[in-house]
Amino acid sequence: MGTIAEGVRQAIDNCLKVKKNDKLVVITDKETLEIGSALRTAAEKRAETAARFFIMEDFGVRPVPFPDVIQEALLTADVSIYAAQGAKGELQTFRRPMLGAIDANPRLRHAHMIGITPQIMTDGMCSDYKEIQRISKLVYEKVRVARTIRVVTDKGNDFTAEFSPDLKWIISDGDIRPKHWSNLPDGEVFTCPATLNGQVVIDGCLGDFFTEKYASIEDTPIRVQVQDGRAIKASLECKNDALRREYGQYIFESDENSNRVGEFAVGTNTGLTRLIYNLLQDEKFPGIHIAFGSSYPTKTGAAWDSKTHVDGVLKSPSIYVDGEPIMIKGAFQL
Helix, strand or coil: CCCHHHHHHHHHHHHCCCCCCCCEEEEECCCCHHHHHHHHHHHHHHHCCCCEEEEHHHHCCCCCCCCHHHHHHHHCCCEEEEEECCCCCHHHHHHHHHHHHHHCCCCCEEEEEECCCHHHHHCHHHCCHHHHHHHHHHHHHHHCCCCEEEEECCCCCEEEEECCCCCCCEEECCCCECCECEECCCCEEEECCCEEEEEEEECCCECCCHHHHHCCCCCCCEEEEEECCEECHHHCECCCHHHHHHHHHHHHHCCCCCCEEEEEEEECCCCCCCCCCCHHHHCCCCEEEEEEECCCHHHHCCCCCCCCEEEEEECCCEEEECCEEEEECCEECC
């Protein structure tokens, strides 16, 4: 564990590499204002210039629509930071349009810190990023030419994902470069699978607004059968009736691809020692997470998209790349 100040320095100096005269944009909310302000101050000190600073509640009641003034600021910025909490519906109204504006600026280096907390700033943001980059490279070399990856857990998860050479594997290891925005804290290698089949059991935590609302789902895991890359509605099970209904509505009733597996990712942040049931950090924990919804087409090269994206973290998986184990019950075998 470190300090918030150390986490801020890591983000500004090591990940974003803010330099003199960079044009800065910082977006935060009232709940995250202390962290957002600390990031702003450190970035301004390094760039020796004032940041465009936005507080989301200044634009209305959450979920807020994405304002034109922020879009215009992002299109001319060199460095941007989004450090705020999620609100139901805001992925569609705010974050997806924001990421579209970020993708439209080829020189922008963006740190995406959705759900950031003081605990994460002193934990995942203080990890050894040289080690994360080493592990991420090793994982990437194993998976980048994989035809199939099988994932098994003691809770009954057993699925096999198939991959296409036309879809890119992305290393996300804290080294934020132009055109490649990343979540912080970082540490994952991901792609969009060509297809996926089998039983999915999500027993860690969920993404989007679910992470704040439900936290740990270890005792009420999501179980769903996936066939040809799509979740089967009739197979969805969860002992928490409210969660089952809300999750089912999200992945089956949002759009034509919201039940499709859009992301397959291996967490590589070996500095993390436990799940804290906040997706921003937990998806980087050594293991597997998959997401139903958006395939991040601008990153992976997938030919389809969705307006939704909900990650699910699996606890202590065993991972077999074309039959070779690279993780057994949560421990890397690299």
